[in-house]
Amino acid sequence: MPKVTFIVDGETRMLDVDLASLTYSDHGLPGSLLDIARSFDVPLEHACGGNCACTTCHVIVREGADNLSEMQDDELDRLDTAWDVTPLSRLGCQAVVKGDVICEIPMYTRNYVQEGGAIRLGKPGAPKEREAGT
């Protein structure tokens, strides 16, 4: 069972992923980093719905690049348009997990304006929730 680790805002979430039981729901390729992120409520943006048509699912693979599917031409072409692309960059919706991976969600790909109008900066919790002490 692969261990997939997402680094978000400097915090690490390590997940034991049973690839056969993911709740794939048409966002990215089945078994992709985006599929896993959505299955475990990891905030990985996906403006185009996982169709390799934006770059909001851009991740930087820190370890385990060989445990991801090989990059195809359409991913490479789209990734070329990503901001601050690195040799370790992948699109989360196209990178299918085959083994242990550690990846970071870059700060500049985050959407701080979430559904419902709350602006989230840094840590989870809308301003209204913080006021209530929750």
Ligand code: FES
């Ligand atoms: S979600 Fe748009 S390219 Fe991956």
